[in-house]
Amino acid sequence: MPCSMILWIVAPAFLAIATGCNQGLPPAILLANHNPASQARYTQIDSATAGTIIGTIHFAGAAPRRIAIDMTPYPACAYASTTPNLSEQYVVHNGRLANVFVYVQSGLGAKRYAPPTTPVVIDQKGCRYLPHVIGVMAGQPVEFRNSDPTLHNIQAASTTPGNPEFDISQPPMGGAQQHIFAMPELMIPLRCNLHPWMEAYVNVASSPFYAISDAAGHFEIKGLPPGTYTIAAVHEKLASKIMQVTVPERSTVQANFIFRK
Numbered sequence: 001m002p003c004s005m006i007l008w009i010v011a012p013a014f015l016a017i018a019t020g021c022n023q024g025l026p027p028a029i030l031l032a033n034h035n036p037a038s039q040a041r042y043t044q045i046d047s048a049t050a051g052t053i054i055g056t057i058h059f060a061g062a063a064p065r066r067i068a069i070d071m072t073p074y075p076a077c078a079y080a081s082t083t084p085n086l087s088e089q090y091v092v093h094n095g096r097l098a099n100v101f102v103y104v105q106s107g108l109g110a111k112r113y114a115p116p117t118t119p120v121v122i123d124q125k126g127c128r129y130l131p132h133v134i135g136v137m138a139g140q141p142v143e144f145r146n147s148d149p150t151l152h153n154i155q156a157a158s159t160t161p162g163n164p165e166f167d168i169s170q171p172p173m174g175g176a177q178q179h180i181f182a183m184p185e186l187m188i189p190l191r192c193n194l195h196p197w198m199e200a201y202v203n204v205a206s207s208p209f210y211a212i213s214d215a216a217g218h219f220e221i222k223g224l225p226p227g228t229y230t231i232a233a234v235h236e237k238l239a240s241k242i243m244q245v246t247v248p249e250r251s252t253v254q255a256n257f258i259f260r261k
Helices: 027-034 036-040 075-080
Strands: 051-060 101-106 120-124 133-137 141-146 152-156 166-170 177-180 185-191 199-205 210-212 218-224 227-234 241-247 252-254 257-260
Touching (some): 101 199, 101 218, 120 133, 120 152, 133 210, 166 177, 199 210, 210 218, 218 227, 241 257
Parallel strands (some): 051 252, 120 141
Antiparallel strands (some): 101 210, 101 227, 141 177, 152 166, 185 199
């Protein structure tokens, strides 16, 4: 539907919604983003009292060897890649595990937070998805880009009702396309049918309190109201871990996880 076509919803304020400009955005989220009364019900982060959780994801034992991807049958991929393309299931440096999604699983009660309008970007560059793991809030856009001189597609295998599966094709050096996941869901796999080694994971959270461990295994979750929380650490191949953490006012607490294969 063209963006010029407007669907008018009869409500006390005669709310106008431009449906064609919000493709993939569920009506409930669309209404909430345009309704001042709904916006007022969102919890605001209080920086004067908020605390922080920091930690490190450790990997015990010998790390699985990363395998080099042979892209010679795909000349455009070989041309576009400036660094060796290695498997990304286990990225371990000095006993620290990257690409672990850490989030507040429980403890927020009835608090609700507005999804950001700024998209989280996944680019296709060198015939790999960058980054390999992302976090996003339910209702926040994910933007897919193709910076490669070859055709790609993004196939998402969601399993949660409200997050329909989709398959987006993008031409070489193609323009950006956005998608919105409506419901929380962990480790949604993204794959390219044309390049079978390409894989990434989307984690959809119900709050902004999440992080992804970096190359050194570190993560940081900021802006938490004082309280006691269950936090979970999720890896694409390994069993998830949970831990209870109490965050006092204006304090930083530490939470470290250990994964084993």
